Amino acid sequence: MKKEVDIAVIGGGPGGLAGAFSAGKRGLKVLILERGEELGGILNQCIHPGFGLLYFKEELTGPEYAERWIKMVEELDNIEIWTKTMVLEVSPDKRILAVNEKGLWEIKAKAIIFSMGCRERTQGNLAIPGTRPSGIFTAGTAQRFVNIEGYLPGEKILILGSGDIGLIMARRLRWEGAEVIGVVEKLPYPGGLTRNLVQCLEDYDIPLYLSHTVVEIKGKERLEGVYIAPVDDKGNPILENKKYISCDTLLLSVGLIPENELSEMAEIPLDGKTGGPFVDQFLMTEKEGFFACGNVLLVNDLVDYVSLQGLLAGESAEKYLKGEIKREKKLPVKINGNLRLVVPQYLSYPIILPEITFYFRVLNPKENSILYLKEKEKILKTWKYPMVKPAEMLVIKVSSSILENVEEINFVLEGSK
Amino acid sequence: MKKLTCIVCPLSCSLFIEEKEELKITGNKCERGIKYAKEEIRNPKRVLTTTVKIKDGIYPVIPVRTSKPIPKDYIFPLLKKLSEVELTAPIPSGYKVLENIFNLGIDVITTREMKKLNK
Ligand SMILES: Cc1cc2nc3c(=O)[nH]c(=O)nc-3n(C[C@H](O)[C@H](O)[C@H](O)COP(=O)(O)OP(=O)(O)OC[C@H]3O[C@@H](n4cnc5c(N)ncnc54)[C@H](O)[C@@H]3O)c2cc1C
Ligand code: SF4
Numbered sequence: 001m002k003k004e005v006d007i008a009v010i011g012g013g014p015g016g017l018a019g020a021f022s023a024g025k026r027g028l029k030v031l032i033l034e035r036g037e038e039l040g041g042i043l044n045q046c047i048h049p050g051f052g053l054l055y056f057k058e059e060l061t062g063p064e065y066a067e068r069w070i071k072m073v074e075e076l077d078n079i080e081i082w083t084k085t086m087v088l089e090v091s092p093d094k095r096i097l098a099v100n101e102k103g104l105w106e107i108k109a110k111a112i113i114f115s116m117g118c119r120e121r122t123q124g125n126l127a128i129p130g131t132r133p134s135g136i137f138t139a140g141t142a143q144r145f146v147n148i149e150g151y152l153p154g155e156k157i158l159i160l161g162s163g164d165i166g167l168i169m170a171r172r173l174r175w176e177g178a179e180v181i182g183v184v185e186k187l188p189y190p191g192g193l194t195r196n197l198v199q200c201l202e203d204y205d206i207p208l209y210l211s212h213t214v215v216e217i218k219g220k221e222r223l224e225g226v227y228i229a230p231v232d233d234k235g236n237p238i239l240e241n242k243k244y245i246s247c248d249t250l251l252l253s254v255g256l257i258p259e260n261e262l263s264e265m266a267e268i269p270l271d272g273k274t275g276g277p278f279v280d281q282f283l284m285t286e287k288e289g290f291f292a293c294g295n296v297l298l299v300n301d302l303v304d305y306v307s308l309q310g311l312l313a314g315e316s317a318e319k320y321l322k323g324e325i326k327r328e329k330k331l332p333v334k335i336n337g338n339l340r341l342v343v344p345q346y347l348s349y350p351i352i353l354p355e356i357t358f359y360f361r362v363l364n365p366k367e368n369s370i371l372y373l374k375e376k377e378k379i380l381k382t383w384k385y386p387m388v389k390p391a392e393m394l395v396i397k398v399s400s401s402i403l404e405n406v407e408e409i410n411f412v413l414e415g416s417k
Numbered sequence: 418m419k420k421l422t423c424i425v426c427p428l429s430c431s432l433f434i435e436e437k438e439e440l441k442i443t444g445n446k447c448e449r450g451i452k453y454a455k456e457e458i459r460n461p462k463r464v465l466t467t468t469v470k471i472k473d474g475i476y477p478v479i480p481v482r483t484s485k486p487i488p489k490d491y492i493f494p495l496l497k498k499l500s501e502v503e504l505t506a507p508i509p510s511g512y513k514v515l516e517n518i519f520n521l522g523i524d525v526i527t528t529r530e531m532k533k534l535n536k
Contacts, residue, residue, distance in 0.1 A: 037475075047480035047528060049464045061466055063480055063529035067510055147468055150478035175467060175496055192427040198465065203489070260450050367428075385428045386446075 013041020015294020016115035022314025040066030135223030154249025166253025369415030474506035
């Protein structure tokens with residue numbers, strides 16, 4: 001079967017919803033392709049509050065935040081929604097191969113917005129010695145079990161990794177009556193937001209073992225326990241000091257990876273640092289007419305940023321169809337000092353947009369930091385941060401007038417401790 | 418002496434609280450820390466989000482929340498009350514599952530709609 005649209009949006013989470021809404025509002029014919037039963041993506045299982053403070057100025061739960069966007073999308077007649085539709089392939093000439101109950105589809109789009117989200121790192125990515133019993137899950141899988149399917153993954157739970165999903169699940173499982181033994185984190189600082197450390201662990205006296213990791217797994221059919229050990233400052237476990245913890249469940253909250261198999265099929269170059277496509281200020285990838293937003297672009301810590309990226313991707317897709325994006329010149333966005341990654345990775349000229357939002361992650365926690373925007377030795381602008389942390393994205397806006405005629409764009413983050 | 422982590426801004430100051438006739442707070446880098454610590458010591462509140470059972474729905478549980486933050490001490494009693502609730506689909510989003518819990522003037526509401534499962 002065949003189908004033609006202006007904009008195909010792959011993935012119906014908050015990124016895809018905002019992308020579709022933004023393109024739809026501009027009168028384009030949009031198709032959302034979502035493999036799940038419902039729109040909303042991962043938000044459907046994130047039943048805790050903390051969503052929407054930036055965008056709606058109120059604190060919503062994940063399903064409530066999703067519901068608002070789903071309503072906005074459903075109100076536009078020119079947006080078609082196909083759930084239970086899995087995208088199998090995307091070709092460089094913007095042909096999409098998808099499958100659903102009706103059969104196999106070839107969809108031709110003038111522009112494509114990628115919003116496939118991310119997946120969780122698993123045990124396979126970790127290589128812990130020992131047996132492979134049941135009872136080991138990613139924190140996100142456990143979140144789905146508890147919040148959507150309605151059952152507990154186990155009774156005595158240890159969490160490896162102090163990412164936000166793991167912290168949220170520690171509290172959730174405690175509330176459901178499970179025993180949460182603790183959270184083990186290899187790094188000397190926690191991976192999640194302070195608010196989650198306080199409200200999910202400290203509130204319930206759940207211990208956090210920093211600079212520790214799981215070194216061995218025990219159990220035949222079902223997990224019986226694990227050995228944990230402190231790590232030295234190079235991250236190598238000190239096995240003499242290992243100790244046994246009895247548990248029937250180990251949750252892994254050890255990081256997220258953007259889901260870019262489809263982008264790779266379309267021959268779109270990916271940035272090793274973000275795990276997502278290289279994009280310019282329009283969130284257009286190196287391949288023209290392909291856009292990316294949300295966690296497929298970079299792992300975001302606030303859903304509000306995901307929505308803003310979606311809105312921009314939709315707006316940019318219209319500009320692309322109208323031939324307004326020229327790309328006469330391309331300038332890389334350099335990062336130095338305590339910065340790990342940046343989005344967008346380069347700017348296309350003419351810039352057209354009145355301002356540009358840059359997203360950064362930092363390498364190390366540091367106090368009294370200053371972010372410099374430099375052209376060679378000249379400082380164009382500075383921002384001050386009393387504290388920067390790897391868990392919290394830095395987000396800044398720069399007026400395009402500053403960047404219109406520069407020869408170099410170099411962000412440098414300097415800080416103490 | 419009690420220890421708290423201030424969550425008002427990313428600095429995350431460690432606050433130390435001595436309870437004499439008045440609260441004596443140290444470790445804060447700004448005034449907002451004092452306000453936070455007082456509130457946390459005198460009357461800490463949280464929004465509770467959990468699920469309750471639902472019959473005939475497309476999923477076996479439906480997510481719910483308290484309409485406002487409730488005092489922390491009510492969290493486990495409320496979880497217990499909610500574990501005894503069972504709804505029947507279809508249910509709209511924002512449906513009042515429990516009204517005026519513990520006479521706090523706060524309700525427990527659903528946070529999504531739950532469609533009926535077509536068998
Ligand atoms: C397990 C987990 C828990 C999280 N919990 C929180 C949290 O508590 N708080 C928070 O702020 N953030 C959380 N996040 C981050 C969260 O992902 C973002 O806030 C936000 O939901 C990302 O939106 P998105 O649209 O980019 O991706 P998603 O919400 O993941 O949506 C992507 C959608 O794309 C669909 N899709 C993917 N591939 C295909 C395909 N081939 N064909 C069709 N459809 C496809 C998926 O089914 C999904 O619906 C969590 C992330 C994960 C993975
Ligand atoms: S006390 Fe002030 S500076 Fe310290 S974390 Fe709280 S709000 Fe921030």
